[in-house]
Amino acid sequence: MTNKKIKYAPVSPEVEEIAAGHGHNPEALLEILKEIQTHPAGLSKAALTDAAHTLKVPPHKAYGLATFYSMLTLEERRNVLRVCDGPVCWLKRATSKNGGPAWSSEVSDQWSVERSSCLGLCDRAPAILVNDEQAGPVTAQDARKACQGWRGVPTDYSRPRAGEVRVMSALIGRIDPDSIDDAIANDVYGGLKSALLKKPGEVIAEVEASGLQGRGGAGFPVGRKWKFVAAEERTPRCIVCNADESEPLIFKDRVLIETNPHQLLEGIIIAGYACSASEAWIYIRGEYESQARRLENAIRQAESKNLLGENILGSGFSFRIHVHRGAGAYICGEETALLESLEGKRGEPRLRPPYPPSYGFRGMPTAVNNVESFCAVPHILKNGAGWWKSLSPYSTPGTKMYMVLGHVKNPGLFEAPFGLTLRQIIDDFGGGMQTGSNFQFALCGGAAGTVVDESLLDIPIDFASSQKGISLGAGAFLICDRSVSPVAFLRELLHFFAVESCGKCTPCRVGTWRSLEILDRMANGLGLNGDTDELKTLAALMQDSSFCGLGQSVPIPMRSALSHFEAEFARSESPMETRS
């Protein structure tokens, strides 16, 4: 066997400069590739090899990233329009009276048009991304205007709805989110000052006593997680904020960040102090570029006021926060996939245990929490666990950010205590069904939540109500009237999961696409006898043998839709054609 030494051509100066800007850190590979892509020559195979070479990582690793994340491409292009085909945008387009022209025929050849999974702009549906700028509502008729700078109409949540209890959203529209002086004048960072007067263990005890449960979907107690991290003897420990928010229907974290970024930083700093951690990373989805910039600006401002950095407010506690952008992959919201991505790899989930509190980012003890979880923390430290509990007349303490979408009169975001019923969400907060619309079903929790019919309209919803058939998840509710086919709707959900499956394990990789194929033909009037049973078999298979929470939760909307709308699915099967 010959042992030939590989000789690389010199690295291009452009790639070298970008890599140097990131300190030649291999963990920054994803961000480096994204940056290379913004240059006129784009992300060519040669540039990819150069990046790998200068970071001293194998070229296949760089290629692996370029082919994993949807915002990276090896194709040559200048400008890109990413058109969301998530379920909320689908619903808007399906119900709009004028389907209009196709996107690509509307734009010049300077632009390429790509599909995208949910952009986290469901309250601005139908939504698009114009390069890295968010826009909506935008239809294909508006494509030319969008290429020339038109961005639709941003949402405005400055006025509370009747019945709202605003805590985390209290300062929306009342402060300039880019001004730390405004934030401080409104007592943001007051919770941090209270926390620094306590010992770290006392901070954790306060959060535990408040009963705060994680807002990313699973509802794990925040104080208990921090206790696990603080109990680890290994240092350094770290905090990771999950701002990936890529599940269709969910956009609350985006609004919390864009309206009050200092509240989030405050919660993260308190978590760092409680766990005696030294650094934090905010992993924010690549499609939230303006929110990422807002966070970077807020970090600089907090450092300038000694609320971050060395010896914070003379407490002896030092802490840094970094912002890390993703590049388009729903699976990176799963905490272990997120950690892999943060380490500069493909976002493929890790086997658990070990869990992140004992083995997280770079193997460090790590607390991973959702944006909303961190945003609740300062208020608990400022006002006490008892006050947080008193906000809710229901057994689950505190308030929650909810999203209501679809065929209601007043879709959007609101904050309220737990225990709301779907009827209250629709009538009291969503303004009721749109004129001429009659409720048929709702998707509850998020894309991986339950599809419910009117029989569940009066069940109080919390983290445990999924046992009664109605999920809270991350707090989103998509309301559909009788114009929507449950079969076609489930097809849209499966399309999302099939595209976003990371492909690491067979049950999910194959199961999602097989289910999509079946639903595709059922939705198009070509269903075969036995298709419904095959969907049930695939759901059981994915639930029992998928590697991570993505594949394990795809069966939730499948099974609930199949059980509530058995007749509709049966009607989509042809009695003449039998599966071979």
Ligand SMILES: Cc1cc2nc3c(=O)[nH]c(=O)nc-3n(C[C@H](O)[C@H](O)[C@H](O)COP(=O)(O)O)c2cc1C
């Ligand atoms: C497929 C998948 C996607 C997820 N996406 C998110 C997400 O976007 N944001 C989030 O906070 N948690 C998400 N989670 C949950 C995280 O794995 C983790 O439980 C959460 O960040 C913990 O924070 P919390 O305890 O504060 O809720 C996802 C889980 C799965 C299985």
Ligand code: SF4
């Ligand atoms: S369940 Fe799906 S997303 Fe999770 S590891 Fe398997 S293929 Fe990847």
Ligand code: FES
């Ligand atoms: S932005 Fe289109 S479905 Fe969420």
